[in-house]
Amino acid sequence: MTDAPFDLTGAVTFDLAAGRVSVKGSHARVLVPAEQLCALCDAAGEDATRSFGLALGESMGRRALDALGGSSESASVEAFVECLAAELALMGLGALGMERWGRAMLLTVSSNAAHDGMLKAALEGAIATATGRTARCVRLMDADGVRRYLVANPSAAVRVEQELAAGKGWGEVLVALHGASPAGSRGEA
Amino acid sequence: MNQQIKIARLKSLLDRVQARAKQPRAATRRGTATDIAEAATAIRGTTVEQQPVVVPPVVMALTPDSSEIDETRPFAKLPPEVLAPSVEKRLTPLPPTVVEVPTRHATDRPPPLEPSEQAEEIQPEAEPPASSRRPAQAREEEAAELVLEPEIAEEKHDTEPPASGPQLLEMPAVSITTSSEFEVDFGASPIEPSSLQAPAQPSVAQLGQMVDLEELPDSAQGGIELMPPPAFEPAAPSPPSEMEASLPGAQSPGAYAVELAPTVRASDAAGGSPFGAEAGTGDWELPTESSGVVESAAPAVPAAEVHALETGVEVAAKAEPSPKPAEQTEPEPVVQEGVVPGASAAEAITAEPAPKLEAPQAVQAEPTIETPRAEPTTPVAQPSPAGTLELVTQQPVHLEVVPVVVAPRQVASADVAVFVGAVRDFKPSTFVEWLDAALALGGK
Numbered sequence: 012m013t014d015a016p017f018d019l020t021g022a023v024t025f026d027l028a029a030g031r032v033s034v035k036g037s038h039a040r041v042l043v044p045a046e047q048l049c050a051l052c053d054a055a056g057e058d059a060t061r062s063f064g065l066a067l068g069e070s071m072g073r074r075a076l077d078a079l080g081g082s083s084e085s086a087s088v089e090a091f092v093e094c095l096a097a098e099l100a101l102m103g104l105g106a107l108g109m110e111r112w113g114r115a116m117l118l119t120v121s122s123n124a125a126h127d128g129m130l131k132a133a134l135e136g137a138i139a140t141a142t143g144r145t146a147r148c149v150r151l152m153d154a155d156g157v158r159r160y161l162v163a164n165p166s167a168a169v170r171v172e173q174e175l176a177a178g179k180g181w182g183e184v185l186v187a188l189h190g191a192s193p194a195g196s197r198g199e200a
Numbered sequence: 201m202n203q204q205i206k207i208a209r210l211k212s213l214l215d216r217v218q219a220r221a222k223q224p225r226a227a228t229r230r231g232t233a234t235d236i237a238e239a240a241t242a243i244r245g246t247t248v249e250q251q252p253v254v255v256p257p258v259v260m261a262l263t264p265d266s267s268e269i270d271e272t273r274p275f276a277k278l279p280p281e282v283l284a285p286s287v288e289k290r291l292t293p294l295p296p297t298v299v300e301v302p303t304r305h306a307t308d309r310p311p312p313l314e315p316s317e318q319a320e321e322i323q324p325e326a327e328p329p330a331s332s333r334r335p336a337q338a339r340e341e342e343a344a345e346l347v348l349e350p351e352i353a354e355e356k357h358d359t360e361p362p363a364s365g366p367q368l369l370e371m372p373a374v375s376i377t378t379s380s381e382f383e384v385d386f387g388a389s390p391i392e393p394s395s396l397q398a399p400a401q402p403s404v405a406q407l408g409q410m411v412d413l414e415e416l417p418d419s420a421q422g423g424i425e426l427m428p429p430p431a432f433e434p435a436a437p438s439p440p441s442e443m444e445a446s447l448p449g450a451q452s453p454g455a456y457a458v459e460l461a462p463t464v465r466a467s468d469a470a471g472g473s474p475f476g477a478e479a480g481t482g483d484w485e486l487p488t489e490s491s492g493v494v495e496s497a498a499p500a501v502p503a504a505e506v507h508a509l510e511t512g513v514e515v516a517a518k519a520e521p522s523p524k525p526a527e528q529t530e531p532e533p534v535v536q537e538g539v540v541p542g543a544s545a546a547e548a549i550t551a552e553p554a555p556k557l558e559a560p561q562a563v564q565a566e567p568t569i570e571t572p573r574a575e576p577t578t579p580v581a582q583p584s585p586a587g588t589l590e591l592v593t594q595q596p597v598h599l600e601v602v603p604v605v606v607a608p609r610q611v612a613s614a615d616v617a618v619f620v621g622a623v624r625d626f627k628p629s630t631f632v633e634w635l636d637a638a639l640a641l642g643g644k
Contacts, residue, residue, distance in 0.1 A: 084632050091631035113622030116638035142632055146639060162635065167642025188641045189622055190615025 022101055034101050035074055045103070045124035052126040064129035068136020071098035076141045083141050095137055104130055112185050116162040118148065123156050131160060138162065151181035161185070 024033045032040045052060040075094040079086045086094075088109065096107035105122025118134055125133075131148040138146045147168035148160040159181070161171060167188065174184045628634035 084630070086631050088628065088631045088634060111626075111628075111634070113619045114626050114634075114637040115641055116634055138635070142635055144632075144635055144639060146635070162638050163641060164639045167639075170642060186615050186619045189619040190612060 019097060019101075037070065037074075048129075049124075049126040052129050057128060060126065060128040061132040064126075064132025065136040067102065067104075067129070068133035068138075069140045071095070071102065071133065072137035072140025074098050075137065079141070091141070095141070098137065099133075102133075104133060110159070113189050115185050115188060117151070118160045118162060120158050120160070121156055122158075127153075127158070130158070134160060134162075149175070151175070151184070163188070 022035050024031075024036075026032070032042060034040055052063065055063070072095075075091070075098050076083060078094045078097075079090065083091060092107065092109045099105060099107045099120070104125040105120040108119040108121070110117040110119060120130060120134075122130075127150060131150065134148045135146055138144065145165065146162050147165045148162055149168045149171045151159040151161050153159075161168070161181075163171060171184050171188065174187070175181060179187075626637065628637065
């Protein structure tokens with residue numbers, strides 16, 4: 012994130028005297044091992060993990076929104092991705108990327124440390140907070156430490172999950188997703 | 201002339217020093233750096249600069265209270281007994297001979313006094329007996345030499361600056377060989393170089409590291425004394441074949457060698473080392489598993505011969521033994537005469553004008569074991585008859601690539617067209633625009 016559009020200097024503060032860690036002046040953070048956090052998420056269950064991830068994502072989205080000047084409507088794709096990737100990196104959840112498959116939006120996260128359910132929820136929370144849109148993330152693949160998540164609306168996300176569970180390839184699912192969408196729906200919603 | 205004058209001056213100085221040494225003085229008081237400096241001053245009329253003792257910072261840990269330390273004089277309040285062990289610890293590893301050698305020989309640099317005097321001052325207890333029994337006269341002699349040597353050094357090396365104390369400790373005693381021009385007879389000098397360089401008795405530190413046999417139990421002593429020396433039985437040199445035969449489960453060397461060859465070839469065909477298992481690595485496969493390979497490879501010889509006869513010179517030239525197996529990986533120009541580059545094996549065989557007579561002989565003389573070794577890079581998945589293998593490897597390899605069309609299943613062509621159109625035409629300008637388009641996929 013050397014060419015980040017905003018300054019990351021002092022983003023993480025270690026107050027050793029008080030034993031406090033904060034990110035951009037936020038509330039106190041706790042540095043915990045990623046493996047233990049994943050184990051805790053597994054033990055907590057899907058709903059609790061999702062709530063935890065959404066809370067993380069909302070804070071990330073707020074900071075990204077602040078970095079974008081308070082509004083993301085006019086933000087370019089590159090600027091938004093950089094801000095969101097910086098927030099994700101500051102949380103230690105991985106390196107964020109974005110891919111475009113037709114009109115489908117795919118987020119790639121290179122990390123083995125983050126819990127999958129927590130990471131999906133964090134991405135959803137960040138997008139929702141920064142853009143005001145409700146989005147769901149569906150994991151399409153996980154290979155070589157890179158995870159691909161499809162950003163879709165909730166109904167489409169459920170359908171995609173069902174198709175993936177049925178054994179379809181995620182490429183087929185993406186193509187079918189374009190065919191199922193009404194023609195000329197670009198820019199709608 | 202100059203040498204005689206110098207020698208005369210040195211002798212006169214020596215006489216004066218000896219005369220001064222014979223004068224009665226406090227024998228019980230050990231000489232210090234100040235005493236020797238004063239003696240040198242009295243003799244030469246010059247002042248010997250006494251450099252300060254360098255105390256390592258480790259001494260800071262010995263201070264009882266660090267708050268009382270004056271930064272300008274950190275060791276002013278420390279008693280000498282506190283400072284002395286630290287200095288002694290620093291100088292103890294240096295043998296006394298190294299310290300005093302520059303004081304006895306003419307060196308390239310004028311040696312200062314501190315190291316030798318420090319060694320005498322701070323090591324009164326740990327000093328070896330040879331140096332402790334030196335009389336005061338010896339110290340006077342040293343003082344005289346210390347005065348003499350700068351004079352010699354000034355005449356030979358006037359431009360060199362004097363060395364500091366720590367540099368003196370590292371100075372090798374090689375100057376006496378370079379200054380053979382001056383031969384000064386010191387007569388019955390009490391300083392004997394060998395007395396310090398080779399102490400007759402071991403030091404206390406050395407004794408502490410020795411094993412005291414008397415303290416061992418009697419059983420251990422008896423064991424040590426009665427233990428006979430191991431009888432020297434030179435091992436008979438054994439060839440590698442005997443070592444192989446000594447492997448558990450192995451057969452006789454001859455049979456083992458015969459059965460190893462197919463194993464090697466099998467590993468070569470699988471892409472392993474061209475020589476099979478490496479000697480000494482323990483990778484040799486025992487003939488229990490390779491027996492089947494032998495049986496399958498044995499009929500390959502007649503098959504290769506038959507195939508060689510059928511293919512003519514093409515196979516014969518390839519089957520010729522070569523001292524350099526690595527070169528056989530490339531197609532030989534002789535073999536490829538009359539063959540169009542890139543032609544298949546069948547074309548090469550049919551394009552050959554006439555078979556040569558030596559082809560069958562070469563195949564017959566060539567066992568089937570060596571030929572696979574000459575083709576280490578052959579991409580053959582399974583062992584094949586030797587003749588066939590040679591033919592395939594010597595010919596240009598043709599890989600037939602069948603075009604595979606991977607079409608998405610259960611996806612209508614209309615969907616594919618829509619997707620391709622979206623890839624080509626959709627170019628969002630903002631993130632929100634793209635997000636809206638992505639959220640619109642699949643309907644709601």
